[in-house]
Amino acid sequence: MANPYRILTLNKISAQGLKRFPAESYQVASDVDLPDAILVRSQVMHDMEIPASVKAIARAGAGTNNVPVAKMSARGIPVFNAAGANANAVKELVIAGMLLSARNIVPALQFVAGLAGDDATVHKLVEDGKKHFAGIELRGRTLGVIGLGAIGRQVADTALALGMRVQGYDPEITVEGAWSLSSQVKKAQSIEELLRHSDFVTLHVPLLDATRGLIDASRVKAMKSGSVLLNFSRDAIVDSDAVLAGLHEKHLRGYVCDFPSQTLQGQAGVVTLPHLGASTEEAEENCAVMVVDQVRDYLEHGNIANTVNFPTLIMPRESAHRLAVANANVPNMLGQISSALAGAGINIHTMMNKSRGEMAYTLVDTDSPVPPQLIAQIEAIQGVLMVRCLPLSE
Ligand SMILES: NC(=O)c1ccc[n+]([C@@H]2O[C@H](COP(=O)([O-])OP(=O)(O)OC[C@H]3O[C@@H](n4cnc5c(N)ncnc54)[C@H](O)[C@@H]3O)[C@@H](O)[C@H]2O)c1
Numbered sequence: 046m047a048n049p050y051r052i053l054t055l056n057k058i059s060a061q062g063l064k065r066f067p068a069e070s071y072q073v074a075s076d077v078d079l080p081d082a083i084l085v086r087s088q089v090m091h092d093m094e095i096p097a098s099v100k101a102i103a104r105a106g107a108g109t110n111n112v113p114v115a116k117m118s119a120r121g122i123p124v125f126n127a128a129g130a131n132a133n134a135v136k137e138l139v140i141a142g143m144l145l146s147a148r149n150i151v152p153a154l155q156f157v158a159g160l161a162g163d164d165a166t167v168h169k170l171v172e173d174g175k176k177h178f179a180g181i182e183l184r185g186r187t188l189g190v191i192g193l194g195a196i197g198r199q200v201a202d203t204a205l206a207l208g209m210r211v212q213g214y215d216p217e218i219t220v221e222g223a224w225s226l227s228s229q230v231k232k233a234q235s236i237e238e239l240l241r242h243s244d245f246v247t248l249h250v251p252l253l254d255a256t257r258g259l260i261d262a263s264r265v266k267a268m269k270s271g272s273v274l275l276n277f278s279r280d281a282i283v284d285s286d287a288v289l290a291g292l293h294e295k296h297l298r299g300y301v302c303d304f305p306s307q308t309l310q311g312q313a314g315v316v317t318l319p320h321l322g323a324s325t326e327e328a329e330e331n332c333a334v335m336v337v338d339q340v341r342d343y344l345e346h347g348n349i350a351n352t353v354n355f356p357t358l359i360m361p362r363e364s365a366h367r368l369a370v371a372n373a374n375v376p377n378m379l380g381q382i383s384s385a386l387a388g389a390g391i392n393i394h395t396m397m398n399k400s401r402g403e404m405a406y407t408l409v410d411t412d413s414p415v416p417p418q419l420i421a422q423i424e425a426i427q428g429v430l431m432v433r434c435l436p437l438s439e
């Protein structure tokens with residue numbers, strides 16, 4: 046088979062993942078025309094012209110706020126992500142962030158970098174100066190975790206292992222998430238309750254309309270005096286001016302975040318990192334492997350796992366002929382699709398349909414090939430967003 050699939054990469058994606066695209070059937074590059082799928086990390090795609098050839102977008106990471114998800118849904122295009130694949134990397138940096146702030150490590154390093162003189166002079170300066178950097182310990186302090194998904198749960202577990210008390214807030218926690226959460230994590234009834242009692246507060250929610258500005262001036266005021274805020278989610282979740290006001294008034298001890306900005310640059314009590322949360326060899330590889338496998342399974346078989354806009358639907362192949370249909374989740378779509386097939390004398394071998402919100406997705410294995418004019422007929426059904434014919438290759 047000569048390169049039937051074309052994959053466009055918008056960011057550097059781990060080679061360990063990309064090598065899972067077989068070279069004989071995939072062309073992968075940062076400049077392919079008419080791509081079948083796009084792989085992306087943090088590049089913002091909102092103003093990008095996404096070609097009609099695109100069938101899938103895969104975010105080799107967790108957050109999909111850089112992808113025009115609603116527009117893709119309207120075109121019947123799934124947006125995959127690597128749910129949980131970088132959670133350990135972020136968790137480790139969050140723990141490092143708590144320690145950086147608790148032990149005043151950044152100003153202490155700056156102090157050491159400025160020391161001059163012979164060893165005896167430096168020793169004296171160190172012993173006189175160290176009192177300015179005395180810190181606090183994590184053990185026995187309370188950590189509040191807002192968002193108990195893949196990252197929040199891991200942060201909670203590690204904080205407990207460090208001897209911290211942990212409380213969490215997540216009104217949309219999944220059943221699986223709730224099962225895997227330690228029973229030692231105390232449930233906060235509201236964000237305000239969590240803020241009132243936490244020495245450290247860490248944010249692990251996606252950037253959505255509902256979470257934009259989640260930590261605003263009133264919530265900064267609601268935080269416990271002397272507490273530290275950590276933001277490894279997205280910059281727009283926190284009102285930076287409100288946090289700076291809290292720091293200037295000595296109401297907050299520190300702000301550790303993964304998103305530098307002009308506002309935060311050089312401010313006392315602020316530690317900013319260059320969006321490093323997921324930048325480890327392991328996380329980059331995990332994310333790439335996960336999304337490459339998902340994209341292959343979707344392009345070749347129409348199977349869907351781990352998207353942010355489609356239902357999960359995986360159907361083993363039982364016939365060489367498969368149709369994949371994305372459609373609006375409204376009545377009688379399945380009836381119309383199966384009537385069209387029956388009208389053309391095509392027998393359905395297996396059919397599965399799932400829905401998620403306004404989106405529905407159907408896989409149909411047929412006993413004989415579906416001719417192009419019938420595909421066009423199904424595409425013309427009102428509410429059908431996308432139809433793909435997926436013959437099993439030899
Ligand atoms: N700094 C980095 O490099 C880095 C790396 C990975 C992820 N992230 C960010 O972290 C976010 C979370 O990642 P994840 O893998 O844990 O995602 P996840 O989907 O596993 O978890 C998100 C959790 O937030 C909860 N949530 C949603 N709205 C909420 C609200 N209003 N209040 C409280 N909880 C709410 C959800 O129910 C879910 O449990 C990503 O969306 C991304 O923005 C940043």
Ligand SMILES: O=C(O)[C@H](O)COP(=O)(O)O
Nearest residue numbers: 086087105106107108323
């Ligand atoms: O949402 C994510 O997974 C992180 O923000 C990581 O972004 P990156 O892949 O650009 O490092």
